[in-house]
Amino acid sequence: MNILHLKYAVEISRTKSISQAAENLYMGQPNLSRAIKELEENLGITIFERTPKGISVTPDGEEFLQYAKRIIKQVEDVEAMYRNGKEKKQKFSVCVPRASYISYAFAEFAKHIDTNNPAEIFYKETNSMRTINNVLGDEYDIGIVRYQTAFEKYFRSLFSAKKLSYETITEFSYVLLISRNHPLASEDDIKLEQLSDYIEITHGDPYVPSMPQIDVKKAEMSEFVNKRICVFERASQFVLLQNVPDTFMWVSPIPQELLDKYDLVQKKCSAVTKTYKDVFIHRSEYKLSELDKIFLTEVTNAKRKF
Numbered sequence: 027m028n029i030l031h032l033k034y035a036v037e038i039s040r041t042k043s044i045s046q047a048a049e050n051l052y053m054g055q056p057n058l059s060r061a062i063k064e065l066e067e068n069l070g071i072t073i074f075e076r077t078p079k080g081i082s083v084t085p086d087g088e089e090f091l092q093y094a095k096r097i098i099k100q101v102e103d104v105e106a107m108y109r110n111g112k113e114k115k116q117k118f119s120v121c122v123p124r125a126s127y128i129s130y131a132f133a134e135f136a137k138h139i140d141t142n143n144p145a146e147i148f149y150k151e152t153n154s155m156r157t158i159n160n161v162l163g164d165e166y167d168i169g170i171v172r173y174q175t176a177f178e179k180y181f182r183s184l185f186s187a188k189k190l191s192y193e194t195i196t197e198f199s200y201v202l203l204i205s206r207n208h209p210l211a212s213e214d215d216i217k218l219e220q221l222s223d224y225i226e227i228t229h230g231d232p233y234v235p236s237m238p239q240i241d242v243k244k245a246e247m248s249e250f251v252n253k254r255i256c257v258f259e260r261a262s263q264f265v266l267l268q269n270v271p272d273t274f275m276w277v278s279p280i281p282q283e284l285l286d287k288y289d290l291v292q293k294k295c296s297a298v299t300k301t302y303k304d305v306f307i308h309r310s311e312y313k314l315s316e317l318d319k320i321f322l323t324e325v326t327n328a329k330r331k332f
Contacts, residue, residue, distance in 0.1 A: 027065060027068050027069070029097070029098065029101060030061075031061060031062075031064075031065045032094040032097055032098055033051075033098060034047070034051065034058060034061050034062060034065070035062065035065065035073055035074075035087075035090070035091060035094055036091060036094050036095055036098060037050055037051055038058075038062065038074060038081060039074075039081075039083055039087070039091050042080050042081050042082075043080060043081060044058055044059055044062075044081060062074065069090065071084070071086040071087070071090065072084050072086060072087065073086065073087035073090055073091070074087060091163075092162060092163065092164065095163055095164045095165075096164045099164060114143045114144070115143065115144040115145065115146060116139060116140060116143055116144065116145040116146070116147070116317060117145075117146050117147075117167075117315070117317070118145075118146075118147045118148070118167070118315070118317040118318065118321065119147070119148035119149075119150075119165070119166040119167050119168070120132075120148070120149055120150070120166060120167070120168050120169060120170070120321065121150045121151075121152055121156065121157035121160045121161065121166045121168075121169040121170070122149070122150070122151055122152075122157070122169065122170045123151065123152075123153070123154070123157075123170060123171070123172035123304065124151045124152075124229060124258075124260045125170075125172070125277075125278050125304065126260070126277070126278070126280045126281055126284055126332075127278060127279065127280075127281065127325075127328045127329060127331075127332045128170060128304075128325060128328065129151075129260070130281055130284075130328050130332070131321070131324040131325040131327065131328035132149055132321070132324070134324040134327070134328070135317075135320055135321045135324045138317070138320050148166065150166065151260065153229065153231045153232065154171045154172060154173055154181075155231075155235075157169040157170070157171050157307070158171060158184070158188070158190070158307070161190065161307055161308060161309060162188055162190070162309070164309075167308065167312060167315070167318065168306065168307070168308045168312075168314070168318055168321075169306075169307045169308070170195065170304050170305065170306055170307070170325075171192075171304070171305045171307055172302055172303070172304050172305075173302065173303060173305070174300055174301070174302055175197065175300075175301045175302065175303055176300070178303070180235045181235060181305070183235070184235040185307065189309065189310045189311075190307045190308065190309060190310065191307065191308055191309070191310045191312075192305050192306065192307045193305065193306045194303055194304075194305050194306075195303075195304045195305065195306050195325060195326070195329060196303070196304050196329045197301055197302070197303050198278055198279065198301065198302055198304075199294075199298055199299070199300065199301050199302070200276040200277060200278065200298060200300070200302065201276070201277060201278075201279055201280075201292040201293060201294055201295075202216060202274055202275075202276060202292065202293040202294075202295055202298075203267060203274065203275045203276070203277045203280060203290055203291075203292050203293075204267065204271075204273070204274045204275075204290065204291060204292075204293065205267055205268055205270075205271045205273070205289060205290060205291075206289050206290065206291050207271040207289075208224075208271050208272070208273075208274070208291075209271070209272070210224075210274075210293075211291055213293070215294075215295065215296050216293055216295050217295075217297060218248070218249070218250050218295065218297050218298075219250055221248060221250055221251055221274060222250040222251060222252075223272075224251070224253070224272050224273060224274055225251075225253045225254065225255060225270070225272055225273045225274070226248050226251045226253065226254045226255070226273070226274060226275065226276075227254075227255050227257060227263050227266055227267060227273050227274070227275040228254055228255070228256055228257075228275065228276075229256065229257075229258060230254070230256030230257075230258070231256075231258065248276070255273070263275060264284070264288040264290065265288070267288065267290055268288045268289055268290065276298075277292070278302070278304075279292065279332050280292055280332070281331075281332050306322065306325075
């Protein structure tokens with residue numbers, strides 16, 4: 027086994043196709059198939075299963091590929107370090123839910139980046155499933171996962187099975203976000219039935235491990251609404267709320283300066299009883315860097331503030 031074998035396996039898992047992987051690697055398909063077969067025999071495991079629908083990764087293969095991606099990344103880091111004359115590069119990568127208080131914390135965190143040294147910073151907003159997969163796949167070092175507390179057992183089971191360390195950052199209930207010009211903006215306590223005439227803006231990609239997507243959507247989306255716009259970029263959601271007064275959105279508490287910027291108001295609804303958690307995760311063997319710790323401090327500060 028050598029580094030090329032690892033790269034071959036990672037490329038096949040990425041493309042889900044031996045022929046496409048061979049093309050991307052500039053090699054013949056028979057040679058690639060032979061190399062993977064030798065790798066599997068050497069390790070004594072099956073990494074890929076060949077099915078009529080294509081290539082799928084086995085449980086042993088998933089574990090192997092996690093290690094393979096880390097090894098490749100470490101080799102690339104060493105090569106880059108020496109090519110760049112051992113310059114000290116600041117590295118940080120995090121996957122988070124689409125949450126304004128976390129975005130605010132990231133902006134504060136960015137002030138700590140040393141402008142005298144190279145920096146490679148990645149900040150990705152996405153759903154819980156992609157966050158977990160990105161952290162497991164070593165594409166991102168740390169993540170924050172959001173889930174309804176009713177589904178906690180499913181997430182904790184997944185964290186344990188995937189050897190992820192986790193820690194609760196905050197627990198909260200959603201608030202209703204609407205335009206100052208919304209017909210319900212003057213109401214003190216908005217009833218859920220009152221929202222049936224309006225358009226809900228939502229992320230549209232909720233996730234709970236081991237549950238069918240249709241059941242997750244039923245649990246996460248508003249029961250009294252049949253008009254929705256699914257938008258995955260947070261700033262676009264705010265622009266919609268600002269410019270289309272008949273819209274609303276459920277969110278974690280928003281900083282006042284952001285509400286003022288987009289001319290929005292947030293309302294608490296007494297009928298909303300669901301609670302949510304934002305949970306920090308990382309691979310169990312990963313050691314937090316100084317930048318990771320600074321980011322978590324800023325997240326904690328933002329949580330207390332908002």
